[in-house]
Amino acid sequence: xxxxxxxxxxxxxxxxxxxxxxxxxxxxxxxxxxxxxxxxxxxxxxxxxxxxxxxxxxxxxxxxxxxxxxxxxxxxxxxxxxxxxxxxxxxxxxxxxxxxxxxxxxxxx
Amino acid sequence: xxxxxxxxxxxxxxxxxxxxxxxxxxxxxxxxxxxxxxxxxxxxxxxxxxxxxxxxxxxxxxxxxxxxxxxxxxxxxxxxxxxxxxxxxxxxxxxxxxxxxxxxxxxxxxxxxxxxxxxxxxxxxxxxxxxxxxxxxxxxxxxxxxxxxxxxxxxxxxxxxxxxxxxxxxxxxxxxxxxxxxxxxxxxx
Amino acid sequence: xxxxxxxxxxxxxxxxxxxxxxxxxxxxxxxxxxxxxxxxxxxxxxxxxxxxxxxxxxxxxxxxxxxxxxxxxxxxxxxxxxxxxxxxxxxxxxxxxxxxxxxxxxxxxxxxxxxxxxxxxxxxxxxxxxxxxxxxxxxxxxxxxxxxxxxxxxxxxxxxxxxxxxxxxxxxxxxxxxxxxxxxxx
Numbered sequence: 001x002x003x004x005x006x007x008x009x010x011x012x013x014x015x016x017x018x019x020x021x022x023x024x025x026x027x028x029x030x031x032x033x034x035x036x037x038x039x040x041x042x043x044x045x046x047x048x049x050x051x052x053x054x055x056x057x058x059x060x061x062x063x064x065x066x067x068x069x070x071x072x073x074x075x076x077x078x079x080x081x082x083x084x085x086x087x088x089x090x091x092x093x094x095x096x097x098x099x100x101x102x103x104x105x106x107x108x109x
Numbered sequence: 110x111x112x113x114x115x116x117x118x119x120x121x122x123x124x125x126x127x128x129x130x131x132x133x134x135x136x137x138x139x140x141x142x143x144x145x146x147x148x149x150x151x152x153x154x155x156x157x158x159x160x161x162x163x164x165x166x167x168x169x170x171x172x173x174x175x176x177x178x179x180x181x182x183x184x185x186x187x188x189x190x191x192x193x194x195x196x197x198x199x200x201x202x203x204x205x206x207x208x209x210x211x212x213x214x215x216x217x218x219x220x221x222x223x224x225x226x227x228x229x230x231x232x233x234x235x236x237x238x239x240x241x242x243x244x245x246x247x248x249x250x251x252x253x254x255x256x257x258x259x260x261x262x263x264x265x266x267x268x269x270x271x272x273x274x275x276x277x278x279x280x281x282x283x284x285x286x287x288x289x290x291x292x293x294x295x296x297x298x
Numbered sequence: 299x300x301x302x303x304x305x306x307x308x309x310x311x312x313x314x315x316x317x318x319x320x321x322x323x324x325x326x327x328x329x330x331x332x333x334x335x336x337x338x339x340x341x342x343x344x345x346x347x348x349x350x351x352x353x354x355x356x357x358x359x360x361x362x363x364x365x366x367x368x369x370x371x372x373x374x375x376x377x378x379x380x381x382x383x384x385x386x387x388x389x390x391x392x393x394x395x396x397x398x399x400x401x402x403x404x405x406x407x408x409x410x411x412x413x414x415x416x417x418x419x420x421x422x423x424x425x426x427x428x429x430x431x432x433x434x435x436x437x438x439x440x441x442x443x444x445x446x447x448x449x450x451x452x453x454x455x456x457x458x459x460x461x462x463x464x465x466x467x468x469x470x471x472x473x474x475x476x477x478x479x480x481x482x483x484x
Contacts, residue, residue, distance in 0.1 A: 005336060021339060023335070023336065023338065023339040023365060023369075024335065025332075025335040025369075027432065055358070056339065056358075056361070056362065056365070058339075058362075058365060058366065058369060058443070059366055059369075059442045059443035059446045059447075060369075060442075060443075062429075062442060062446060063429070063432050063433065063442050066429045066430075066432070066433040067432075067433040067434075069433075070430070070433045070434060086355070087358070088355045088358045088359045088362070088482075089358070089359075089362050089450075092359075092450040092451060093446065093450050096449070096450070097429075099426055100426065100429060100430070100433075132327075132330055133325075133326075133327050133330065133381075134324065134325065134326050134327075134330070135323075135324065135325040135326075135381075136322075136323070136324050136325075137322065137323035137324075138322060139319050139320035139321070139322055141319040141320065151344070151347065151348065152344075152348075155340065155341075155344035158340050159330075159337055159340055159341065162333070162334040162336070162337070195320060
């Protein structure tokens with residue numbers, strides 16, 4: 001799923017690499033984009049989201065991400081987020097999402 | 110005798126009165142920032158980028174619009190003497206025409222030159238006037254004054270000028286320059 | 299019932315330190331921003347860059363904050379053809395961005411209650427309560443934007459709601475974010 005602003009690439013059914021700028025209008029638009037991720041974790045399978053090259057994500061995106069984390073929590077599906085320390089929004093917003101589910105694994109490179 | 114000119118097209122700059130327009134943006138740029146900046150280019154790129162979604166080929170539109178906006182903005186910045194140092198830039202897109210307008214405060218000398226330019230444009234075609242100006246610019250020092258000429262020539266643009274003295278400072282003039290470009294000209298490039 | 303001039307947060311508490319330069323001012327139409335949502339981000343990035351903040355990390359945070367308050371303003375603009383006004387001022391230690399839109403009573407009431415809550419309660423708890431709530435109710439309006447800004451960044455927010463003479467949009471909502479530069483610069 002590509003767009004001029006962002007790219008979403010599935011390396012495998014359990015690993016997605018997202019890059020670019022995601023500032024979409026509403027959480028529901030993100031839900032459509034993230035549907036394959038949700039399907040995987042709904043089956044209790046693990047998911048790794050590599051967002052190291054996402055330079056911006058707006059609050060609708062954070063909401064959509066929180067929705068995924070809660071689905072993973074419900075199905076106890078191992079969920080890994082790989083981000084980058086030097087991208088300010090990742091350092092500020094992603095780390096605190098662990099409070100939604102302490103088993104969430106966040107790595108900032 | 111103070112200069113007072115109304116020439117060619119004009120634009121209602123009240124954004125609220127442009128309800129029918131396909132696209133509108135107004136920008137008040139503090140000149141202090143512009144002069145610190147690299148930077149008319151940054152403003153031009155932003156406005157062109159913002160507007161470019163209206164076009165089938167946004168990348169091409171961005172490049173053309175940025176060139177035109179940059180010429181107009183540089184022109185306004187060069188001649189502005191406003192102590193509040195503000196330049197107003199407006200973009201409207203309506204009925205297959207793009208309007209770009211700058212407003213700045215200028216000295217009488219500049220107001221008078223612009224006035225002369227409008228008069229010449231009325232008497233000559235844009236091509237002749239452009240090459241005449243090119244000769245002048247090549248043989249004299251100082252500002253080239255080619256910006257407006259080239260927009261009118263290269264993009265088949267229509268020009269509007271509104272010049273009137275400021276009430277509180279009659280030696281200063283509010284200068285409004287409006288450029289209208291047909292969408293088909295941009296698409297054809 | 300909203301008073302004719304209601305203020306929350308940083309409004310009315312500002313120190314009168316003059317801006318470093320004249321504020322920049324943009325007027326945009328909600329219809330243009332809704333047609334291409336990416337315009338919010340383009341505007342936020344431009345304004346953040348124009349602040350001449352040397353650190354890219356600080357510019358990125360400023361852009362994120364401006365984007366959130368601008369997106370919020372577009373969402374609560376009732377009439378697509380009534381402008382959203384953005385003003386950016388750079389002061390010694392802060393960047394202030396104010397976004398103003400025309401609104402209906404319903405939207406003004408939502409914003410008024412929202413600001414009452416965020417200034418009365420603990421942001422940390424409120425943010426996660428809201429995240430849980432919006433994550434599970436599939437509501438399209440996440441209402442997380444302004445809370446997230448306050449939770450994640452060194453920002454204080456304010457809101458002013460003023461009555462207008464227009465019967466369709468009887469309110470103007472201004473939301474202002476004050477970003478503390480010494481805390482965003484690493």
